Amino acid sequence: MKLGFSKEDEDFRSECASWLNDQMSGEFSDIKGITTLTEKAERRKEWEQQLAAHKWSCIGWPEEWGGRGASLAQQVIFAEEYARAGVPGRVNHIGIELAGPTILTFGTDEQKKRFLPDIAAGKTIFCQGFSEPGAGSDLAAVRTKGHVENGEWVVNGQKIWTSLAHISDWIFVVTRTEEGTQGPKGLSFLMMPIDQEGIEIRGIEQINGDAEFNETFFTDAKCAEDSLIGAPGDGWKIAMGLLAFERGVSTLGQQMAFRNELDEIIAAAKSNGSSNDPLIRQRIAKAEIGLRLMRYGALRMLSNQDHSKVDGAALTYKIQWATWRRGLGELGMDVLGQGGEIAEGGEYAWNTLPNLFLYSRADTIYGGTNQIQRNLIAERGLGMPREPRGK
Amino acid sequence: MKLGFSKEDEDFRSECASWLNDQMSGEFSDIKGITTLTEKAERRKEWEQQLAAHKWSCIGWPEEWGGRGASLAQQVIFAEEYARAGVPGRVNHIGIELAGPTILTFGTDEQKKRFLPDIAAGKTIFCQGFSEPGAGSDLAAVRTKGHVENGEWVVNGQKIWTSLAHISDWIFVVTRTEEGTQGPKGLSFLMMPIDQEGIEIRGIEQINGDAEFNETFFTDAKCAEDSLIGAPGDGWKIAMGLLAFERGVSTLGQQMAFRNELDEIIAAAKSNGSSNDPLIRQRIAKAEIGLRLMRYGALRMLSNQDHSKVDGAALTYKIQWATWRRGLGELGMDVLGQGGEIAEGGEYAWNTLPNLFLYSRADTIYGGTNQIQRNLIAERGLGMPREPRGK
């Protein structure tokens, strides 16, 4: 057990920090510090390509597909330095962290050739079509249907919470391709181009006034027959595999963004004097502890090579960060006091802390609500009997 | 809506306060301030009889059965003054508050004549046989069996958590009297004399070192055939009726005991300086608010004459006080700090606050766990679908 980084790793840290800082003070200074997912999307696509041009786009991927085959320590370092430098989140997060690894694991050679280089190069932006209205956190309740017609997949149905769909090129969708099936059986995993007549995207306005999420409608939407990943009926298995990728190194980058949020709260508390309030002091200390434990939980999870046992750190990670961040949103507002109620511009648009307060209410919902997470933890982690399904 | 008491009521308050204070500074000064249920049981039986001799034993009962037919306001006042004077809890609480009202409501005239005068007079002490090992909070799972033989009821089985059984004269037991029945059907409600060969009582040692609760074993235990309240099979209905009596005026007396506990915490905080700690101050204020809201919740519940609707205050009362008191136990220990770990005598016996800390862990369990309470609230109070029973 060792927490420190080697000399080589620290050199690597200097290298990426220096490159990222150069970018953020130079050519891409106009996107530095953006915290929302939607702002300046076009410039951020250019940033994806800039990353790719310097081989920083997907360092954990194998070299043959545009990565560096970087070690865990290096990936950790890159994620930390990326966020520390104030670089905005990756608009192709889903392509790099989810679609890419899924194709690497489950795709054919041809599919790898077709998709991976363009994802790595920042030319193909992906989004994710899992949730459906009425199905909520229950992936097995998918009703979007797909069938093959004239050598193409034809898809009909509706997805919801398709984050960033409006700026994406491709979407992966879980569809029910075997008629009459229910639950996890009969689902398939398809990659579909978004720019076609059969796909319509509508933004969903959120409580903070933004519209990062979308509803996506499929009306005889089409994709080539070989856009299927795995075999027909493998959709559930592949989707579950993909969800495991979600707990990868990028969590550390996310944590650095949390670090910035907590630092903003600390600065606000110092500036308005609430840093002298013992109740606020306790809460800030708890938030600090929570963030540190998140970091070391993530490192435990990433260091863990024993895949034969349930990884408790991994299983509890989603609810842990989501709940922590929702609490952080409340802490931020309590530090700001009544002033947190006021938007500074003339519009319904929010600075970091009030926006965190509003937005973080979604954290405990999307990607599996806290309730679903607790079910999973109790059933998979603790061996409790499954919740009976109705009907 | 009116909270103040009338002139007559305030006169009544003076009257009972003065009598109670006389007793506690005079003949019964030796039992003043006792907070456990078990200490000095024999003297406390004498106290029951002293109350009866002065018509203070069951003021809410009709005059013909030894009561005063007192108004709600008067009952409220008596309960408050009783506790304020430092009088210990009633060892015949169950007789006065549960068995008596149950007999009044469901008993025959003969049963009333047989039991009520002696209960009122403090001559018959009752305890309660509901819970069974393995049945927990699930009254419908009762397995203790009763049948009629030679004109007597014969009972076999085991009850648990029979508080005060070792000093009681009678026990009421819910038994399964129709063979082959399950759930709420086929249960009957019997009154049994405790002093007989067929009944054995064993104390259960609790985590605070006391043994207030018992296991009670029935081996061909007997009672007269007319000791059945209601008809055979009415047991469930009567038990439910009895549980409603539990939320009567005596709750206010219980609250006065809580008041004394909170006051002891306040005094300890002032004395050791933790009253200057803003975190302790917040918690004491919250405890104070909680106690006040308990009082006004109880008054709402007692004032409510509209029995057509669910009474939210009544339905939520048990979990509210139990959870509040468990928190009070933790607050008391946090005020005492490390000193709370130390017993003052040379034995494993605890002063009020450490004892409260230990004992209050039972509050959220007996009489229906917090979990069961939440089920009831959601199902009866909010109309949510019932939890499916297994098998």
Add this chain to the structure above:
Amino acid sequence: MDFAFTDEQAMIAETAQQFFAENATSSRTREAMAADGFDRATWQSFCQELGLGGLLVPEEFGGSALGMVDFATVAEAAGSQVAAIPLHGLAMIGSAIAAGGSDEQKSKWLPQLASGDVVASGGGNADLKSDNGGLSGKIEFVPHGNIANLFILSDGSEAWIVEADADGLSVDTPVTMDQTRPQATLTLSNVKADPLADGAAALNIGKAAGWICLAAEALGGAQACLDRTCEYAKEREQFGRAIGSFQAYKHRLADMMIEIEQARSAVYWAACAIDEGSDEAELALHAAKSFCADTFFKCAGDMIQLHGGIGFTWEHDAHLFFKRARSIQTMMQSGNWHREEIATMILGEAA
């Protein structure tokens, strides 16, 4: 001692519930949110058709002189619809003028408040300066200050009536998170101000009325969050069952009810204590404001959570409750402040 509504109180409560359900609809409230946060139509009907504008105003000045308990039932009903109306200002300013105004001040303003012709609000700042009848300074977070015609402003000991169109007064209204109750910033530069005859009495009851209003609104809001979530829980299915049949879901609903029942005791305890001049009134007010605001916030947060994704959309009403709950928590002092007041009563000042 009878802690249940009288028949008359029950009737007022029912009338108010029905009125707000019919008038302060989601679409009307959202129209107001998109404009100046004032649902004029509802307010006009409330004051004139329903005649409840004068609830706390003495009969001789066109009111019905009812008590805080009656007012609380109305504020509870308004809160349950997140109505975008200046009820808080009416309660504070109406009761303040009634208690501390001169006869002239009362007869000039109270009838207009009762009729809804004048919308009132107020605020305070210890740094307010009064010089030869001219008031100068800055007061932030004046609820519905953007549409008020009349203010009572205070430096903590004295109180003045200031008209919105007075020279030297400027009213700025930033965008607020809760768009159903905008908060204005008043900047005063030697503004003509009419001192209330008995400022202390006015402030005392005005503050109490304001706290009762917020606590009762919070109670109504919290109950609405629970009611709406219960409806959803019965209809919505997941994993093939109504989500309300899942035990963990049920328990969260139960936890909401447990808090709400206490909040209900708190509001009516405090209202009764004021009406009866009880010496518990101050403690009750601090308890009610802090407890109800926290209850509402918890319930509104739970409402979002228990609705899942849809609860997080602008389209759904959950965020109206959530934002109102947050603003009530911050208005007229935080929960910690109120609890510290109670702690001081019990423990004395901290050393």
Add this chain to the structure above:
Amino acid sequence: MDFAFTDEQAMIAETAQQFFAENATSSRTREAMAADGFDRATWQSFCQELGLGGLLVPEEFGGSALGMVDFATVAEAAGSQVAAIPLHGLAMIGSAIAAGGSDEQKSKWLPQLASGDVVASGGGNADLKSDNGGLSGKIEFVPHGNIANLFILSDGSEAWIVEADADGLSVDTPVTMDQTRPQATLTLSNVKADPLADGAAALNIGKAAGWICLAAEALGGAQACLDRTCEYAKEREQFGRAIGSFQAYKHRLADMMIEIEQARSAVYWAACAIDEGSDEAELALHAAKSFCADTFFKCAGDMIQLHGGIGFTWEHDAHLFFKRARSIQTMMQSGNWHREEIATMILGEAA
């Protein structure tokens, strides 16, 4: 960077788990509780047969000179059985003497500590007075002070070795709530005391070792509460179903696991930080002690609640965990104190 056990560490952890499960059984612990709170048989086997008494002791003095990570795995295992052994004193005093003792002090005491022949404990009080080598004062809450042969006592800056049989030292042992770790009161009247060569170094590492011990015990205890409750949940039926199939029950178990996983990160982060001399060590220690103690207390309370009535009996082991958890919360400063230390690092002293 590799935040997983080495093979050797995993082996020590497994050995210790097995050892305590087999030795520190409920019946042995209860025997100790009824007597002086010291399970001698387990302690002897631990030090001698298992040879783990010298875990933190340098090799030249009969120890195995392992690190805090190794020690934490052992303390975790001891905590999971609420073992009635003076491990806390061993960790504190052993590492203190190793770090701050003279060569003579080390060679005199460390081998005896490692072998278990000497049981050590310690405590402090700023009012301790040293006069011509004689120590006077009173020190409360000395864990297992009743059976210790050796103390290190401190006034916060200096530290002295005091032998239990020294003239002028009296040891009183009141009954404590947690009977598996009695807390003694030492009264000293001009007691012969041998100052440690480097008191500051000794105190520094001794405190760290003590915190790690408590945090790791708490982690082990919390995990045991969860494990035992899970077993119960699978066996025990109510309403015709295993109680572990009820969603609310499941969610509480899940909440325990969520906290425990964080507690695990906290313990090994802090232990690593000490072993590696990281500048995060101080923060990590405060985080670990406060977080793990709270986690244990929560889990032990939940263990009682989720067992229902049986969990509240003396016969069931739940109360051993509950009382140990409470005592860990109070030992070596409260959670609030540790968090305030962290707040001071982040925010500076409060004005």
